[in-house]
Amino acid sequence: MEKDVSIGLLGLGVVGSGVIKIVEDHQEELQHQLGRGVKVEKVLVRDIEKARQIEIDHRLLTTNCEDVLANPDIDVVVEVMGGVENARKYILEALQAKKHVVTANKDLIALHGPELEETARQNGCDLFYEASVGGGIPLLRGLSDGLVSDRIQQVMGIVNGTTNYILTKMAKEGQSYEDALQKAQELGFAEADPTADVEGLDAARKMVILARLSFFTNVELEDVEVEGISKLSLTDIEYGKKLDLTMKLIGFANRHNNQIEVSVQPTFLSKSHPLASVNDEYNAVYVNGEAVGETMFYGPGAGSLPTATAVMSDVVEAIKNMLLGVNGKKFVKPRFEKELTPSDKRFSQFYLRLHVKDEIGAFASISDLFNRLDISFERILQTPSEKGFAEIIVVTHKTSLENFQNAMKKLDELQVIDTVESYFRVEGDA
Amino acid sequence: MEKDVSIGLLGLGVVGSGVIKIVEDHQEELQHQLGRGVKVEKVLVRDIEKARQIEIDHRLLTTNCEDVLANPDIDVVVEVMGGVENARKYILEALQAKKHVVTANKDLIALHGPELEETARQNGCDLFYEASVGGGIPLLRGLSDGLVSDRIQQVMGIVNGTTNYILTKMAKEGQSYEDALQKAQELGFAEADPTADVEGLDAARKMVILARLSFFTNVELEDVEVEGISKLSLTDIEYGKKLDLTMKLIGFANRHNNQIEVSVQPTFLSKSHPLASVNDEYNAVYVNGEAVGETMFYGPGAGSLPTATAVMSDVVEAIKNMLLGVNGKKFVKPRFEKELTPSDKRFSQFYLRLHVKDEIGAFASISDLFNRLDISFERILQTPSEKGFAEIIVVTHKTSLENFQNAMKKLDELQVIDTVESYFRVEGDA
Structure with missing residues (x-):
């Protein structure tokens, strides 16, 4: 022996x-x-x-x-x-x-x-x-050995179990963010100070690692745009359900040609997206490779x-x-200069919730504004008005982030808008 | 260079x-x-x-x-x-x-x-x-390298894209088996002679490979119990939906102590099981390891x-x-003598559809029979009777395969039973 x-x-x-x-x-x-x-x-x-x-x-x-x-x-x-x-x-x-x-x-x-x-x-x-x-989840190995001959285009992941647990509780049991967080803390899924998890920092660190491995570039933490879930309202999650959209905290690492985007943000996924049914404290990472197409790795993200x-x-x-006798041979060396995708080349659908004055022509002036910016709506939900105000939820067709941000600025100037309540990225053919 | x-x-x-x-x-x-x-x-x-x-x-x-x-x-x-x-x-x-x-x-x-x-x-x-x-899907690598230190207890897989495509069409669009098969053939997902796919033989071969890798035993093709989907009726798929059960052709490789079961069979999965939402021609393999718990690998099974x-x-x-200079080092050598799990040690829930005479005490005599065999019901569905016959669908609690097969034999002798229409294994906390 x-x-x-x-x-x-x-x-x-x-x-x-x-x-x-x-x-x-x-x-x-x-x-x-x-x-x-x-x-x-x-x-x-x-x-x-x-x-x-x-x-x-x-x-x-x-x-x-x-x-x-x-x-x-x-x-x-x-x-x-x-x-x-x-x-x-x-x-x-x-x-x-x-x-x-x-x-x-x-x-x-x-x-x-x-x-x-x-x-x-x-x-x-x-x-x-x-x-x-x-x-x-044997994930890094899957990426670096299993898809070695492929060219990875997108990695989308639920890489933080704490926030996924909270979002699942909110969506399935209608709990508020605060209640769900407390429950997560009681069960040991969230720490006493939950900041790193709920503000998306933990997920951002993981996305840095995934982006480096997938794209062979020197991605740094500061390149990641991060938005957490602590300001999410149950209202949006409930509206999302009516639109067959599931709210998840998604880490993105996307490549367009040689430009990359790395971000973490609350995102509405269409119900049919493989990540949409990943619940509780589970993690899953969806990988899209030029040759392999869609794959997903699912499992316990902690424990x-x-x-x-x-x-x-x-x-x-x-x-x-x-x-x-072959140690020290397996490292991912950067081979591309890092170049971040500018906002006019980042395309997605968007969900938008507006609080508007209930007056004639209100919706027309909103849709006119979007129309002028070449943003069209895929779905519209208008709630009955209450005290002279109504809520309008729209899901846009694909548009650039720049274009959408532009629209958000202009919306603020529109007379009929009371408040822009929220907006989120939408992925997976809503 | x-x-x-x-x-x-x-x-x-x-x-x-x-x-x-x-x-x-x-x-x-x-x-x-x-x-x-x-x-x-x-x-x-x-x-x-x-x-x-x-x-x-x-x-x-x-x-x-x-x-x-x-x-x-x-x-x-x-x-x-x-x-x-x-x-x-x-x-x-x-x-x-x-x-x-x-x-x-x-x-x-x-x-x-x-x-x-x-x-x-x-x-x-x-x-x-x-x-x-x-x-x-980088699956064998995930099993043999990623979970190398773990002891795998169960591998459950949708490992045949053709049958998964057919079952998805049946479930989502209410197509008959014949129509769905024809559609699959038109799209190139099924061959002109679909026998190997629809009768489960292709899946059985894959399960042999997975079982060998997972359990380090000399599993052979003849050890696999195989049942295909060619006799499936849309009726059961529709009843399944009412019970939140999704029909999939599942390959099982299960280990209990050092006994193993390898089988391929149409199986009802509870909607919350990760495999239940794997649709169309996609494949996915769910792995349960003693230490890692539940993981799943998802992706294109062919193409x-x-x-x-x-x-x-x-x-x-x-x-x-x-x-x-290190070729020829990576082989899975069997280290356990193969021992198959006998039917009295294979436990699961079962779905059962009966055609019964609509007479007083019919259901009582059925439930009495199951009761005597210590099989209890988790869910019961009885349809309104038509021409003196009614349909009864039950989902049992967990019981051994031997016990259930025994019940099937005794049911045949029961006066009130017209026909035992179908029965299926149920997995995933129905």
Whole structure:
């Protein structure tokens, strides 16, 4: 029997505990894949005595990072501590010590991925991060290996489970945003401070990673336009239902020729779009490739064991590469200069809700304005007027973002408009 | 610039033409991935002069298989000719000549996969077949690499696009089986002789491949219980809708402890099941892993370019392995003795439609029979009687297949039953 391969963990939170559990429970699977066992040699924690969800031999725990990073027995370092600065420092040190690194840290990869990959490459080490997007879904591998010969045109994803849970509750149970958020917090799907999730920042980081992998460009976090769900009103979600539209927080990475758009925004999807029926805390990423057409990857976007499964798939790959002597060969090098798609070349349908004065010719003056801008309506909903005001909801045909934004400016000047209540992008042949 | 890698094609039908097109159109992507180009060196065809969908230099075509199999310039042989006997012979010859082989041939892999893999292993060659299941969906890679550390419990798939197209037409447009089949034939989704598709044989072959990969056992085609869709009645599909159940042809590969079940059968899925909304010619495979939980892979199950994308992902992997000198390392060796799950350990819900005499106590005697067998009903639908007969539809709670089959036998003896019209497995919390 060959000697076990030793791995070291940085962190023992939700994902770290899952890794420990998989290494224990699925040792037989690992043995079969690798012809040898995998064992956890050392785990860096902040507090050895802290009560934990899993049983673990205290001799494995350490508060000194060097016990992992400078440990000659450890071949693969698994970073599951989160945060950016310390994680970055430790990973750089591990790579410089010629250890392969697996991380689940989307924030770190979104911010410092290129630097870390360059360091890994220089040291002949693997750096894998399958778990950083889509939790347990084998997604990055699907994109980078499975669709390797294709030219990806669009990646559209529900990549944040917290917001998808909240939106599902709002849509299915008619809960307000606040109630749904509270419920999510009670169930552990949302954190005490939910800002990163509900404002779309978490999704934006994941889209940076997906856009880099899909388009081979040096996308940065600042290139992503981000809008969260905290200002969403139940009213729009209910109107959407009447129009067969489902509200989701969608991350977009679109390529038109060599220009790209990366954004995160609340979006109405037509009911027939594969992403529209992805509910609760689940994640799914829809990929459109020039040759393959439409594919979708669906699964748990978070959680201890699912995420640990993705981490361990990377660990197994790094170990296989070690046994074959071929580490450090798989990096996505940018090969296109980044060029962002300007708003006159970004086309979609739009949903728009207006509060208008109920007077003769009100709708005519609105439709006249859109008509002059060459924006036509696909669907119109007008509610009965109340206290002299009516609500008008329209879904436009496809138009450019620039054109639509232009219309929004001009609408403000229109006498008959009381307020522009809301507008959203619409995708998937409404 | 490095020298191009040369591949040889066996066959130039739908998939072969797609491979030619991707090699031409996506040469830049291939260059980037491999640091060198890929070119098609020779293509085995039956008739050089035949009119084709794509333009191809006739000097590349040959009717002599040795021009591919014994060609010293060719490193990777791509088998896309279909059929079993010749394909097997050619692939064995290619492997013995130390050429790596990529095939899209599910029939061949289902029947002779283990023999071919053993030959590949002995010759230090790769043998990949991503395209054999799920067309363009990077599915086998997701199962074998992405979920490598997990223990897969269930694979449920819509793995045949023809039957899914037919069932979608029946459900959405109320077409009869015959009309939907004819439409599928007109659109090229079904062949002139549709037997292999509609009787579930094509799906069965794919499930053999999925079951081997998921459970590491020597599953054979004869282990699969197969039932097709050719006897399905629109009546059941319509009743299903009333019960929020969607009819799909589902391939199952289930593991209970170390016993497995592999089957293909028309199945009612609850509307909330991720597979229930997979429509038209699309394929999707739902995977339940012990650690990862529910994941799903969705995409085009057939078609020239999608399938060619999967073929090319294998070609790229084989070439990468060549450049690294690590071919012939990735095979799924059976490690469990095959043991099939007996019918008393296979549990599910069932849908049952009965034609009964409309007399007092009819329903009581039926429910009494089920009650004695410990089968309880979750839902009951009774139609108004017509000419002295009524239709009763029940959905049972979970029970064993043995128990249910037992009930079916006893029903036949029941005076009040006119006919047992149909029964189906039900999955996904009806």
